[in-house]
Amino acid sequence: MFRQANPLARDPVPATKPVAWRPVLAKQKGVTKHAALTEKIIADIDAGVLKPMDRMPTHRDLARELGLSVQTVSLSYKEAERLGFLSGEIGRGTFVKARVTDRAGRMMLDHSPNEVLDLSIIRGVYLEEHETASREIFHELAESDIASFMRPCRPIAGLQRHRDTASLWLRRFGVPAGADRILVTNGAAHGIFLALSCIVRSGDVVLCENLTDHGIIGLSNVLGFSLKGLPTDDEGILPDALEAACAAGGVRALVLIPTLNNPTGHVSGAERRRVIAAIAARHGVFVVEDEVCRPMIDEDLPSISEMLPDLGFFVTSFTKAVLTGLRVGYLVVPPSYSIRAASILRVSSWSGTYLAGEIATRWVENGTALRLVEVQRLEAAARQSIATSILGEHVASSHPLSLCAWLKVPGHWTEDGLVRALANQNVAVSPSEPFIAGPGHGGGIRICLGGRMSHPTLTSALTTVRNTFEQLPPVYDIGSIG
Numbered sequence: 001m002f003r004q005a006n007p008l009a010r011d012p013v014p015a016t017k018p019v020a021w022r023p024v025l026a027k028q029k030g031v032t033k034h035a036a037l038t039e040k041i042i043a044d045i046d047a048g049v050l051k052p053m054d055r056m057p058t059h060r061d062l063a064r065e066l067g068l069s070v071q072t073v074s075l076s077y078k079e080a081e082r083l084g085f086l087s088g089e090i091g092r093g094t095f096v097k098a099r100v101t102d103r104a105g106r107m108m109l110d111h112s113p114n115e116v117l118d119l120s121i122i123r124g125v126y127l128e129e130h131e132t133a134s135r136e137i138f139h140e141l142a143e144s145d146i147a148s149f150m151r152p153c154r155p156i157a158g159l160q161r162h163r164d165t166a167s168l169w170l171r172r173f174g175v176p177a178g179a180d181r182i183l184v185t186n187g188a189a190h191g192i193f194l195a196l197s198c199i200v201r202s203g204d205v206v207l208c209e210n211l212t213d214h215g216i217i218g219l220s221n222v223l224g225f226s227l228k229g230l231p232t233d234d235e236g237i238l239p240d241a242l243e244a245a246c247a248a249g250g251v252r253a254l255v256l257i258p259t260l261n262n263p264t265g266h267v268s269g270a271e272r273r274r275v276i277a278a279i280a281a282r283h284g285v286f287v288v289e290d291e292v293c294r295p296m297i298d299e300d301l302p303s304i305s306e307m308l309p310d311l312g313f314f315v316t317s318f319t320k321a322v323l324t325g326l327r328v329g330y331l332v333v334p335p336s337y338s339i340r341a342a343s344i345l346r347v348s349s350w351s352g353t354y355l356a357g358e359i360a361t362r363w364v365e366n367g368t369a370l371r372l373v374e375v376q377r378l379e380a381a382a383r384q385s386i387a388t389s390i391l392g393e394h395v396a397s398s399h400p401l402s403l404c405a406w407l408k409v410p411g412h413w414t415e416d417g418l419v420r421a422l423a424n425q426n427v428a429v430s431p432s433e434p435f436i437a438g439p440g441h442g443g444g445i446r447i448c449l450g451g452r453m454s455h456p457t458l459t460s461a462l463t464t465v466r467n468t469f470e471q472l473p474p475v476y477d478i479g480s481i482g
Helices: 033-046 059-066 070-082 128-142 160-171 188-199 214-223 239-247 270-283 335-349 354-366 368-394 415-424 455-470
Strands: 086-089 093-096 182-185 205-209 226-230 251-256 286-290 312-317 329-332 395-397 404-407 445-448
Touching: 033 070, 059 070, 070 086, 128 354, 128 368, 160 182, 160 329, 160 354, 182 188, 182 335, 188 214, 188 251, 188 286, 188 312, 188 329, 188 335, 205 239, 214 226, 226 239, 239 251, 239 270, 251 270, 270 286, 354 368, 368 395, 368 404, 368 455, 415 445, 415 455
Parallel strands: 205 226, 205 251, 251 286, 286 312
Antiparallel strands: 086 093, 182 329, 312 329, 395 404, 404 445
16 A cells, blocks of 8 residues: 655655756767767766756757757667666656766765765775875885886786785685786786686676676676676575576686675685586686685685686785775786786786886785785774664675675665665665676665775764665655555
C-alpha cells in the first residue's frame, strides 16, 4: 500500500526550472548534429557550465531553440545518459549527473572540509605521518646525487636497483619473483592494462567478480574484450561459477581482486585461492591478480598468479597501502612474457616514472614503506570501527582493514535517490552502477573511508548517511513502501 513520505523529511532535489542553456554547435565535417550536441553537453559539464543536479531543457524546448528535430535532441540526451553524464527521470526531466567517482577535480574534501564530505573516492588515508615522510624524502632527494634516476631513459622495465628492491618487497607478500620478471609501472591500473594487453584481443572473454573496480570495466571498452562478472560470496568468486564459465569455453583470462576487493571489501582465504588457481590451470585461463591492497593484510595468503607460473600476472602498487600520490606499481609477468610486456610498456608510457620509483625504492630500503603501511592499517581499522558503530545493519559487506564499505539500500529508497539526497547534504557516495560487471550483485552504495579526514568529520558524514537511510524519501522517489 502506498504511503505518503514524511512531510518533515528534507527534499533532496527541490523542484527546479530547466537551466537556461543554449549551446552554440560548431559545424564539423562528417559529424552528425546529435553527435555534436552530445559532445557539447559533455564539454559544458566538464567545464562547469552545466553543474551537477542542473535540470536540462526539455527535448522540445531545446530542439526549438537550436533549430533541431526533437529526435536529434532525444538521441543526444540518451547518449549522454549512457555515458554517465545525464540522468533521465520519468515525470521530472533530465538532470546533470553528479560524477564525483571519476572526476579528480571534484575531490573537494582535500581542499575545504566545509564543502563536500567526499566518501566517493577510494584512496589511502592521509595523516601527519604521510606529510612528514613526504617532506623528508623531498629534502633527502634535494641533497642527493640525482643523476642516477633523473638522467636515464632506459631500461624500459625500470632501473635495475628499483627492480631488485621491488623483488625484496614482493617476497613479503608471497611473490618470490626475480627482477627479470618485474616491470615498474605508473600504478596498479597501468599494470593491469599492460597485463591484459599482453594476452587479450578484441572480442575475447574475460571474467571478473560481478562487482569489481570500475577501471577493469573501463578497460573492457578500451581493449574491446567481453567482460563477464561471476557471482561471489564473502571470499570472492564462487569456484563452481568459475568452473562452469570456463567449461563453457571461450574464456581467455580472469581478472580478480582477492584482497580487499573494491567495492565489497572481501578477502579470499588461502584455500579459495588454491581452488581458483587449480581451475584456471585446468582450463588454461590466464589470471591477472590485482593485489593493490595486499600489503594491508598481514596474513600468510598465497599468490594465485604464483601458482600459475605460465599463466599468472601479479599487480600491486603503493597507492592504497603506503601513499595515494606515490603512483608506483609492480607488475610480475610469466617469464615468456617479459619482452612482450616491456614492449607494450614502451608504447603506452615508455617506462614507469623513475623519480617516483626512486622514492618507493628508498622507502622500501629504509623501512618507511612498511611503517606507513602500519599507519594505514591502524587508521583504516579505526575508521571501519566508526563506520560499523554508526551504520550497523546497513553494512552489507566490508572488512576491518578495508578502505571502503558496501551498504544495502533500504527498500523504500532507490540508489539514485539516496545519492542525490546525500549530495544535497554535501556527502558524496558512489552507487553500484560503475562497479556492475555481472548479474546477482543486489545493488548497493559504496562509501570510502580514506583521504585526509578527522574522526569527527567522518562521524558527521556517516551519521548523515545513517539518518538519510532512515528517512522516508520524497514522494517521487518512493520505491517499495508498502
